[in-house]
Amino acid sequence: MWANKPETAKQWVRDYGHADGWSEYQKKKKKKKKKKKKKKSSETSWYKVAKKRTGILSISGPNTNEVLQFLTIKMGISENFIMQDEDGIRFISANPDRATRILKMKFPDAFIANKSEMEAEASSKGLIKVALNEKTLIIDFDNTIAEDNFPQIGAPKPNVKEAFERLKENGYTIRIFSCRTNQLSNEANPEEEKAKIEAWLQENEIPFDGVEMGTEGKPFAGHYIDDKAIEYDNNWQDIVNRLLGE
Numbered sequence: 591m592w593a594n595k596p597e598t599a600k601q602w603v604r605d606y607g608h609a610d611g612w613s614e615y616q617k618k619k620k621k622k623k624k625k626k627k628k629k630k631s632s633e634t635s636w637y638k639v640a641k642k643r644t645g646i647l648s649i650s651g652p653n654t655n656e657v658l659q660f661l662t663i664k665m666g667i668s669e670n671f672i673m674q675d676e677d678g679i680r681f682i683s684a685n686p687d688r689a690t691r692i693l694k695m696k697f698p699d700a701f702i703a704n705k706s707e708m709e710a711e712a713s714s715k716g717l718i719k720v721a722l723n724e725k726t727l728i729i730d731f732d733n734t735i736a737e738d739n740f741p742q743i744g745a746p747k748p749n750v751k752e753a754f755e756r757l758k759e760n761g762y763t764i765r766i767f768s769c770r771t772n773q774l775s776n777e778a779n780p781e782e783e784k785a786k787i788e789a790w791l792q793e794n795e796i797p798f799d800g801v802e803m804g805t806e807g808k809p810f811a812g813h814y815i816d817d818k819a820i821e822y823d824n825n826w827q828d829i830v831n832r833l834l835g836e
Contacts, residue, residue: 647690647693647702652700654674663802667682686704725762726810729766733817734817741770746796751794751796758797783803
């Protein structure tokens with residue numbers, strides 16, 4: 591709107607040759623500054639809330655092994671951050687409210703408590719990263735790990751064994767996620783298909799931490815690897831253009 595942005599009335603008169611519009615310019619400038627300040631404070635408060643959300647949850651009542659399996663396999667929480675004693679299981683979560691809702695759906699009869707007094711200690715150790723599952727990978731099977739030969743299982747993809755070995759050496763958890771059961775038929779047995787994939791991985795000496803058939807929804811992870819995936823990075827327009835071939 592204004593070609594120049596003078597700081598004083600004197601500069602305004604020098605640039606525009608008159609004093610008209612100086613008051614309006616000042617008002618708009620102050621309004622803009624106020625807006626920027628507001629945005630900054632809201633971001634700061636969001637960060638504080640995020641930090642406060644970190645906490646430790648305890649769960650007791652249901653079968654311990656079943657809970658441990660659910661926490662590590664379905665929720666992707668590292669075993670290093672799960673503690674077990676005679677009272678039950680405790681684990682660190684970056685979002686205790688969300689974790690509580692998930693656990694109550696899975697274990698409706700369990701007693702779940704939020705150890706809020708330990709939030710500060712958990713945050714100070716940087717344990718908020720745990721629930722983000724930065725080193726948990728969910729990887730598609732057909733045409734990503736194995737060559738596409740559906741309904742049979744194809745040969746291993748080039749370099750997949752070496753890649754997985756390197757990831758495991760660097761502390762990654764590798765979970766295979768397949769929808770073979772859905773593709774075969776409604777009558778296909780998820781456990782049988784899971785056993786086939788596990789046997790194939792073992793036969794080809796490809797390291798992995800577990801196989802999921804999608805029977806309990808989308809698992810948590812730091813990264814999802816799939817031959818049909820499109821990476822999202824605040825780029826909806828690019829994604830639509832790619833899908834429409836534009």
